[in-house]
Amino acid sequence: MQREGLEGRFFLRSKILPEEDPSGFLNRMLHYRAAHTRDQIIELLGSSSGRLAWSFPSRLDVAKAMFPRALPEMDGLVHGYTRFPLFSPFLVKATRRRLYMHHRKEGYSSVAQSFGLLDRARFGICLKCVQEDLQKTKGGFAYWRRAHLIPGVAYCVVHQELLYTLCESCELGHRRNSEPVYPGPKCLCGKAVQRMVKPKRQKSEDALLAIDAMAVELMQGKCPVMVEPGLIPMHARGYLLRQAHPNFVHLLRESTGLLNQVIGGEALALLNVRGHTVERLLGRLGDGLHLINPRQNIAFVYTVFGGWPGLKEEVDLRAQDVEAYEASGQHVPKRIRVGKDTKSDLIRRFNNLDDRELKERRRSARDFIQAALKANRCLTRTELFRMRGGKTHYLFALYMDEAWFLKALPRIVLTAPRQREVSVRAAFPGLKPTGKDADFAERIYEVCDALLETNPLKRITRACLLNNSRNESIKGWAEKSPSVREALEACVDSDEEFIERRLGYVCEKVAEISILHPYALKSSYRGLSTLQIIQRIKRALTWLKKHSG
Incomplete structure (x- = not known):
């Protein structure tokens, strides 16, 4: 079958929809109009690999020749419908050109690792988007959005809902499936789709949602900063050096602590951020290569500057006087004494x-x-x-x-409060005698994780975390250690955190029974008062008890 004049032969008049993925468009058009099996689709596309590329689609010149009226010009197709604008700002000119030609021409093997991709591509499905598509589109069909196919993405930015995906077996074996893949509430095997990620902490959920929103802004050309390779590490170093204590500068330690404080360990694990990654984010490796993974760079911008506007302020500050900006970020090493004064x-x-x-x-x-x-x-x-x-x-x-x-400040023996602190260490022999009580703080985090795992509907209080400790009845003894006090502040539930965790648990459990039920969508809880949300959660729990079987 010749591909020339395919548009005229099958009377294909539907154009590619806004933010629709090119592979999803070809999948949809060829299935509805021309082919009925995967082999026929591959044959029409002229691909020798036997599969469609989703994260980094290639051979778009062939697709343009097949559908000249349905697809825009090549530059508009690459920049407006693929994830090229998300990856290109972090690539040098030669690599950026290579990625562009991959989209346009035959393509390269192992392209994901070549362009800083650690997360494998996954089919992101927003159930709210699917419902809107079925209501708005002619004929009632749902289509793949390019923002939902960003490798590692976890949220739909429009509806602020967690994305769903196929089960592991169908996700890895969809290339062998005889039917094309479409977004919907059912997996290829007939079961319900499952959540992409399941963050346990509200801080992780907020951070991942903000990072995904910044990634979509960059991909859609709404970022107020012209991002270039090396721009983020340079301005991040200048900002951190300017904010640091003049006699105490350790960029790696400061950056790692800031990442854990703003994003949290759970979200960092989902972003694949490790110690070596932080060094590359700072641009401190000897090979001179900057980190090119988009979501990790965006996470660093969110941590240091709070978003794109904060980075723009730093860029404008440097543009006003480059010499003064660089001088303010130069660290003067602390004076080293030759001998000790008597x-x-x-x-x-x-x-x-x-x-x-x-x-x-x-x-x-x-x-x-x-x-x-x-x-x-x-x-x-x-x-x-x-x-x-x-x-x-x-x-x-x-x-x-x-x-x-x-x-x-008299030089006397231990006072009563100090004796209490010593007795605390005696009560927990595993604690290091450094005064920081790091081991006991770690125990608090472990108790918190265990409570979240065993009973997510229970409120985490100070008494729960300090239970079974010999000195729990002594008022204020735990707050004397900075590390223990910090652990308690991080783990004890506020009213908002407790409601958000109960809400996330209820939505997840309801989705396992009926994925399209209103109780399963977080957007159905927005706009309600706190009392209304609590009452709605109680009704959802009653519904769960009735239908859990």
Whole structure:
């Protein structure tokens, strides 16, 4: 069968829909109008690989020749209907040209790994989009959107709903299926489709949704910044250096901590972000190659700048005065002392100060120590000495203001609060004697994960996390350690987090029974008050109890 004049032969008048994937368009048109099996579709496309390419479609010049009226010009087809605008900003000119020619011509083998793709392509299905398509389109059909086929994407940005996909067996074996694949509530095997990802924490869900929204903005040309290779690492380094303490700069440590704080470990695992990845995000590897994975770069922009507008402000700031911007980001290394000052050297240096300087040093030392005591009433001299900037004030007060220092911070035995802290360590022998209680903080996270796994409908309270600890009845003992206090703040449920987790659990369980039921869609809960949401969740739980069998 000749492919020339295929459009006229089969009277194909339907044009490609906005944001429709080219492979999905060919799949739909050839199945409805010309062919009825996968082999016939492949034969009409003239492909020798025996399959359609979804993430990086190729041979679009053949598709354009087959449907000259239904498809736009080649540049418009590549930029407006493929994921080329999402990957191209992070590629150098030669690689970008290679990707463009892959879409247009025959294509390359192992193209996914060549262009920074770690996540395999998956069929993303938004059930709300499917419902709208069936109502709006002529003849009632659903079509594949290019935003739902971005490798690694988890959410529909339009409806803010989790995407569904085929089961693992059908997803890996769809190429051997005799019928084309279309988005819908049923899998190829006849069962219900399943969720793409199942985040347990609300912070992970919010971060992934924001990252996917930024990716769609970049792909659709709505990003306010002209992204180029190396632009994100350069401005991220400048921003982090400018915000860091002048005597304490460790970009890798700062970036890793910021990623865990803003996105969270669960979302980072879904994004495949590891320690080596953070180094490449900062552009610190010796080979000079920047990370080209789009979603990982976008996640870094979201973490550091909060979104595209924040990055644009940083780009505009650098454009105003490049030299001043780069000078502000240069780190001056901390001065390294050759020898350690003795007590007599310090006293001699302090005595050489004039009266005005001595009075200023005394006032500064007293203000610093009083502020530290106000923040921690159980402060010890050792802790004051180890505080950032505390060593200088500690030594001056010890040698030059001894009477006031002895009264403000006496050198005595352990007070009652300090004895409680020691007893806490005795209650948990596994804790390291560093004062940070890192092991006990890790235990809190483990208890939280176990509660989320066994009973997601239960509210996580402070009492649940500190249960079975010997000192749980002592008021305020856990908050004395910064790491334990941080763990409690991260794990204890607020009202909003508790409602969101119950809502996510209910939607997931209802979808397992009836995927199109209103209780299964988060969008049906939007616009309601908090009391209305709680009541709707209770009704959904009653429905689940009735239909769970």
